[in-house]
Structure formats: C-alpha cells, structure tokens
Amino acid sequence: MVGPAGVPQRKMTYWNVKGSLVDSANEQVxxxxxxxxxxxxARGKTYISHKLCRYLNWIGIKTKAFNVGEYRRKACNLEEEGEFEFFxxxxxxxxxxxxxCxxxxxxxxxxxxxxxxxxxxILDATNTTRARRRxxxxxxxxxxxxxxxxxxxVESVCDDPDIINSNITEIKIFSPDYKGIMSEEAAKEDFMKRIEMYKMQYEPIDEECDEDLSYIKVINAGKSFYVHNVNGHVQSRVVYFLMNIHLLPQKHLPHSSWRK
Incomplete structure (x- = not known):
C-alpha cells in the first residue's frame, strides 16, 4: 500500500472500537x-514495552513495566539450568x-x-499460551x-528474517543471559534454540477463539496491524501510539522503511 510521493503506508486490517480518544479525561484514573x-x-516486545511506558508517563498516565524475564533471572542461573533446555x-x-515468576x-x-x-x-512477557492469557x-x-x-x-508477530536477526543480534550482545557468559556465536545458537522451544507451545491470539479479548496485533514491526475491541481512553492511546512510531531501533530500520 503506497501513499503520496511513493511512501509506503502502514496497513490496519480491522478496527472494532468501544472507546476513543475523546473519552473522559479521567477514564484512565x-x-x-x-x-x-x-x-x-526476538519480536521486539521489550522494546515496545519501554517505548509505551515512556510515552504513557510522558502524557501524564502513571505507568510501570513488569518484566517477567527479570524475575526469572533473579530466581535461577541459566548456566546451571542448561540455557535453552530450561525453556x-x-x-x-x-x-x-x-x-x-x-x-x-x-x-x-x-x-x-x-x-x-x-x-x-505493562506486563512484559511472552504470554504465548492461551491458558496464560486467560x-x-x-x-x-x-x-x-x-x-x-x-x-x-499487544501481540508482536514477525516472520521477517531481517527484523528477527536484528533483534537476535541485540539480545546476544546486551542480554544479561549471555553477556560475559558465552561467545556471540554460542549465544546466537542458544537463543535460536530457545525460540524453537517457545514455538512448540505458542498459540497466537485468534480472531475467533479470542473474540472477547481486547488486542492489537503488530505485524512485522508495524507494517500492518489488526486491532480488536479497543476499550477506553488508555487502550485508544496505546493503539494510536503504536501506529505512529518506529517499532525498531533506528539503526536496524531498512532504508525503504515507512517513516513518520
């Protein structure tokens, strides 16, 4: 989908809204x-979490992120638990x-x-099973x-190998799970195996099975979106923000990426 001056536009495939940005200003309170x-x-969830947290606090909605990975790192040592086998x-x-955790x-x-x-x-976790979300x-x-x-x-869906590889590069360099523990190549190999462990149990949010939920699917770092049951001022703000920012660190954006 291309807009004025040949600039690629991001696509929203569905929108079902129960609230809007004109809701009561005290709705979020x-x-x-x-x-x-x-x-x-490696789908950019923590990056999205950080961006959302900063934005909501900036507009006056007091927000805090809770990263389940940090709880897990305090609870156990992956070197002792077998790295990817732990997952x-x-x-x-x-x-x-x-x-x-x-x-x-x-x-x-x-x-x-x-x-x-x-x-x-903000609950920053994989939440990959329907049972966990329920x-x-x-x-x-x-x-x-x-x-x-x-x-x-907020489900981050990505099958673009360039985006996934960029995210893996960030993780293997900066993640406390790997930094100073193993080489970059060993970290990448282990993390790829960790992803496969999660794929074995991943149940994406489904249009029919999860019809009662409120959600946005962010596809390939914002190339398209699927939005369902937006309910209230805060959720509307979240949708607006996600559809109007870069969802990859700037250095990983391809030159042809949509820009705002």
Missing part, C-alpha cells in the same frame, strides 16, 4: 489498565520456575494498581480489585 505483551522471543515445554522444573510479576502488578500508585501496568484476564477481573482492571494485549 477510574479504571486501571494492564497492557500485556504477547509473542515469541522446553517438557522441562518440568523450568516450567515451574517460569510459572512462579509470572505469578510473582502479576501479583506485583496487581499491588501496584490496587494501591493507586499507578494507573497502567489466567491473566481472570486475575484482572477478580472482584477484590476495586475496580477490576481492563486488559489489552
């Missing part, structure tokens, strides 16, 4: 929001640790919102939250 990332490793769906010990992050997130310390919490939705809807939280999923 009355109803706490959880923004949950979804997607395989296998058949590794019972690894699964237990990762489930516990996700639960701790979600509980911390809940306390942050219940205490009114913040208005939006657990999160059920937790946020529990009546002891006053009021219950709204949940909006």
């Amino acid at each position: 009355r109803v706490p929001n959880v923004i949950a990332l979804v997607g395989l490793p 296998s769906p058949h590794n019972n010990k690894g699964n237990k640790i990762r489930e516990d 996700a639960r701790l992050a979600i509980e911390d997130m809940g306390r942050y919102l219940d205490s009114k310390e913040g208005e939006v919490a 657990l999160l939705v059920d937790y946020c809807r529990e009546m002891h939250h006053n009021p219950p939280f709204r949940v909006f999923f």
